[in-house]
Amino acid sequence: MSDPIEAAIFETIAKANPKGVDGKSVEPAEVAKVLQPEQWQRMLPKVRATALGLMRQGKLTITKKGKVVDPNDFKGVTRLRLPTEAETAAALAALPPKANDEFED
Template sequence: MSDPIEAAIFETLAKADPKGVGGKSVEPADVAKHIQTEQWQRVLPKVRATALHLMRQGRLTITKKGKVVDPANFRGVTRLRLPTEAETAAALAALPPKPEVDDDFV
């Protein structure tokens, strides 16, 4: 099952950047308004949390004043965009390694 907020983020980005070449960004508020036109402010914290989760997975980039933010420490006005290949690789490299499964005990 897909997360509706995650889907709304990528739908809003697709409208802003139909060719998917990257570089075009959207505000988290635009995504919140896409989800709920009235009272979109209530959805905004969930949009930001989902965007942060996607950034840590390497599927989204959060920027502030055109520069990529540190996912562990940022505040203020941000924008969302699709990541470059280098940004995706860096995010995946930062993830903790997955534990190996020992076939003898399975």
């Protein structure tokens, strides 16, 4: 994982939920504060954008008032947590199919 924002997201969740079993969530602002404590507000849009990308890959879940948001239509106060197996499967199923690099005759 080379992206420092991704790393900060997963590290912050791991600190909040060390056993990874109870579905604890964190606010995107908590992650931004880890990355830039003095000017965390500037990092917040980047944290949210990275979280959205991770959600679309099935690696993260974004919730609002405890319910999973639609990644294409949400705004407001959200929280980040690790996805359940069902949420990961649904996210991966929604991805467009990968083009095959090799052509078969």
